[in-house]
Every structure is written in structure tokens, then in C-alpha cells.
Amino acid sequence: MLPMYAWLSGVIPCMDAFCQRFFASTFMPISYYHWPEHFIWSCPSAFQKMEHHSRVLADKIKFYKNPDYFITDSYAYFGMVNIDDSLSKMDYLILGPLFSTPCSDETVHNFLHEGQLSGEAAEEMTQVFLNTPRVSFHQFLSMLSFLHLCINRKEINIAEHFDTRIGAMIQEDISKRYSNLMYDKREYLDFHNTFDLELQLIDCIKTGDAQKIKPLLLSYPAENQITGQLSNNPIRNRRNLFIVTTTLAARAAIAGGLDTEQAYQLSDLYIQECERTLRIEIMDTLSYTMLIDFATRVAKQKLPIQGMSKEVFDCLQFISQRPNEPLRVDDVADFIGKSRSYITRRFKEELGFDISSFIMRCKLEEAKSLLTYTDKPLSEISSYLCFSSQAYFQNVFKKKYGITPLQYRTDSASAKE
Template structure:
């Protein structure tokens, strides 16, 4: 057992790592404990495998791991920690290590100890058990009842048409698919009516998100939109009719976003890589050579290909995207002009104002005043 590596992992785990006897007695703590709670002898009452790391997680998210060191004849214990950034009062007393980071540490140490590889997904699959026998029984019951009554779910073909319209950014087709009439029924996703509509909203928005990405929308933008739409429904809505409306609005937002990308190189892999890079680095001082290096082409080649596909220089595209980002910040936040200029990585506020006025015909200050006046009317 490489004690040095285990000791170094403490800095990442933020929790104790100790050596235990087969009976659960502490043999050695690899670092001074400083009052943190350790795995106790009574924790060894659970069934512990010696062929794979044993991870135990309480209902409140407090976790620990025990792994058998065959050559030395002892257990290496990691934790206790909490693997979620929420929990009850008891959980808050434990140091935090994000769930998959914790599993990654376990995976690395297990490889050091045993020479064997075990992935993060496999670790959780081997240690977390969920009884789905009741679900299988419910599936059988649902299928029987629908077959007996002659009822069916909403047609899959209609759903495909709806999603395809988002993928293509076709607003008219989306309206048409939503207005279709059919004999099937939406599935029952919860016994509580409000929860039913919220669960359905999550399903619809999730599918719409993936289709928008397939249509060319930047993944990070799509996921951020999805997060916001779902959180708004989850946190602020309790009326099914409003939940349904918000769900449809989200679909149209995605379709519009894809529609606005038409003619912007959606069929050009190089352009799409550039767009994704610029989106993710919009708060940086983006340079053409950095994008070219990231993609793996020369700056001259990148600039030439981009200009041919988009009808504008790459530098102008970067400026336009920064101005578009600043427009949203002016509309929806209270950040000062200087702060927005800094966020968008302009060399100065005056340079930001020049570029902004060149694109919009008015200064950032007048743009904000005009938009907020429109919103308040």
C-alpha cells in the first residue's frame, strides 16, 4: 500500500483517511484528525466486500468508503464526508466532497492498492442498490390496463414531428404539431396533479434541449436555457395551466434560437467549433490564434474559412457576440456600464461604447434606458 499517495488524497478529499483492522479498530490515521468524525467500529456491521471498494451512503448524504488491502490484511477507510452540497443539520457537520470526485479518489486508491481498474459508474452500480421489482409489477399492470381498455399514449409520430420542428427551427411546423388532435393520452408521471405537470414539463424541455443542440444551438447555452426554464416552473408555478403554457413557451424559445442560427454555418463543423469556443470564452479577451490553436488549424486558414462561411471576419463575429452578451446584461441586470465592459473583456469602457453604438445606433446607457422603459410600460 502506497501510504504517500493515500496521504496526498486527504487534501482533495478534505476528510480523514485511516487504516482499520478487519474488526474495525483504528490502527492509524494518516494525518492529524483535527476533530473530524471518523468511521467507527459500529460502521463495520454493514456487509463489506473485499473484492471491490465498499461505499456506504446514509439518507442524508453522509458517506464513507472501506477498501480491503489484501497484502497488509487491513481496511483503508475514507471519510466520513457529505457528497451533496445540501442536507440536514447532521450532514452539515461533515466536510464536503462532491459525489463523483469522491468516487474518483476511491477509484484511484483502489488501483494503487489492487492494481485493478474500476470506473466511477461501476463503483456506484456495485454499491447502490434499488429494488425495481415493484416498478416491474407496475409496468405489467399499466400495460394490461391500457390493452384492456384500448387506451394508448400520445402518438410517437406526433412527438417526432414536434421535436423535429425544434431541431429545424421551424416555428410554423412547431405550431402545427402542437395543434394536432389525437386519440392517445399523456402518461401518468405522478399521483399529484401539479407534480404530474411539472414532471411532464421536465420531459418536454429536456427533449427540446437536445433537439435544439442537434439543430446547432450551443450546448452550454441550451443547457443553461433548460436549467432556467425548469427552475422557473419548479420554483414559481403551482397551476397546471400555467405550467403547460410555460412548457410550450420553452419549446418556442428553443425553436426560435435555432431559427436565428440559420445561415450562420450550422452545416460547417469548423464554424460550429468557433461559435462554441466564443460562447464559452465570451468573458475573455479572445484572440484568433487561440481559437485556431484550440481547433488545430492555422490562424490564416481559420480566418479565411470562417469569412467565407459567415460573410464576416472572425474578429467582427467575436465583437458582435460580445455586444450581444452585453445587450442582455443591460436588459436584465443592474451591472454598471464599466462592469459590463469588463465582463465582456473590452479594453476600455469607451471602446465598448464605440462598438456598441456602431451595432445598435445608440449608446449602452440609452439602450438600457429605452429597454427598461419598454419593459415597465
């Protein structure tokens, strides 16, 4: 069987079949012209009765490249693909009219006025509008580039091909859809009601108060929450909401003192897990687990972020991200571009402990994680965290936590069972 482009390119009699199949698949109006004089074929068929309408619009619609688009005063999108990929040739496919928002009476009236349509022709065109899907401006351009690829075997970069007009048109498109959406939302009092819950959850994570999260969520039953609609697909919509929630949680955790890299990596892992999940109830459990996890990790940090200088905060991030390096106080001072005595004094004044203590704390916290969630031997963990010997690592660990690393691993395994 010949590929689509071989079926289309240079075989004009097949264009009517192509238009029919395209329309049957997308319900987007498409026409075949010897532009602008002769109207050859169109789907839906109502367009074939409107040659006068076509000539009127043709005087206003101008195309300058292949493919190209034009937006009328009534915000109708028209796209063009030159079948022979030469603007000197006159055989075109015309996509449209298409709209990004539901057609109001005013929109329909304005379009009919532009095309000088009245009577039966106007009624038929109105019915076409009612049955035509709404498409965003970006969807419209994507479909136009797809048609160009099918017809002319050439792929385009949408942003480069249509240049800087895209940004302005997308903004205009979003503004129109926003106005229509807010009109309907106000009409039916259908408003988001989760802002207060979000603020309280963010505060729980920032303060490391994991115990408060469960009763807080129970006080806002999911069935009473009006959340955003980020996709028409229920699974995709819930995933998108999860991504937003996880992003907010990660930022709140960073504000609460969690190392930025830890927060970002944890956020990425939870989002990846959500992407693999196909059941909404599991996503709900994952969301709860994610919130608890971030709050718990912040609680373990227990750093007084409020009132902390940027210099000290940057030092904390620098140290937290390098538990596997043999850091010294001089390394931290060099990073911040200050003297050893200056940064040591600031650390003590703002945090109440010295830099060396925090370096060791980060190493031991990482050791606990490795002991709990990996099977790596003590010798490898000790070497990874840059302890001078395994014996020294074990002694420091026991002095800090009261048990040996192996006992900690055993206890952690029992707690998970």
C-alpha cells in the first residue's frame, strides 16, 4: 500500500476523498480550492453551496507562506496548505473556520456578517458552528503542520515557521477562553474552594507537622473539594493535580529547611510514580504519602529557617548536598566567599551549632537512609560518606543514636514489616 503522501501528492482526484476522511476523523471543516477563484470540494457539504461566501472572505484572507493562517475579525481561524508547496500554484486545502471558544450569538452574527451570509446559508453555517469542535490556537497550528506533512512531505518547526505572532495569538486565545470560562463559573457559582486547605497543608510541611496532615485532610472531604480541571481525561486530570500538589509541597519543604536537591529529587520520584499509576484511589494514597513524607523530612531537619541569612542558608544547602564529600569548614567558607572566622560566627549566632556538627549530622542522616533503604554493606557506606574507617563510622553513629549501624538496620527492617 502506498504511503499517504504518495496517494495525495500530485493526485488531485483523491483530494475529495482526503477531505471526507479528514472531516470524518476530526469534524474540522476542510475545503479544497483553486484559491481564490474556484471552490472545488468541501466537508461539511454545506460549504459547497457557499461560493459567494468564499469569494467574499477570500478578499480579506491573505496567505504569505506555506502553510499559513489567518484570523478574521470575528476570531475565526483559517489555515492554508498549498498542495504543490509553491505559492505560484493555486491548489490549496483550507482548514476552518475554527474557534477556540464556544460560539456566542455575537460571534456567529459577526462571522455571518463578514461572509455576507443570510437566509438559508446563514442557518446552515450556524449549524456547522454548533457541531464543530473547539480547538486552541496551538492545536490549530499543530493540525495545520500535520496537513502540510501529509500533503508536501515536509515537517516544520511551528514556533520558527510562524515566528513571533504565536505568543501574542496564544495570549489572545487564552484571554478569550478565560473570559468565557469565568462567565460560566460565575453564572453557576462553580468556584475552586481548596485555597485555605492548600495554605494549611503548606504550613504543615514548612513546620514539619506531619501529625496534623491526616485530620486536616479529613476535615476537607475529597467529594466536597472543587479542584481545577487540567485535562478532560479523569486519569490525566488527577495526575496533573498531583504534579501541582507535589510541586507546592516541595517548595514548602525547601522553605522549611529541606535541602533543595533532596526536595527536587523526591518530587521527581513521586511524580514518576504517579505517572505509572492507573487507578485514582492509588493516586489519592500516593498524594497523602507524599505530603507526610515531605513534612517528616522537614521535621528531621529542624532548622530555624525564619530569620536566617541568605549566606547561612546557602551554606546549609551546600553541605546538605555533599554528604559523600570530605568537607571541611574551610571548604564552606570558600564556597560562600567569606573568611572561616566570619562564617563560623554567623553559623553559631543563627543556628546555635557549629559547621562541623552540621557536616557530621548530614553524613549520619544519609547513613540512616542508606541503612534503611539499601543493602549496602557498612564498609561501602562508611567509604561513601568519607569516614576515615568503618570503626570510626560505627563509633560516631552509636554515640549519636545510642545503637550501632547494624542494630539500626535491623530495627528499621522490623518496623517496616
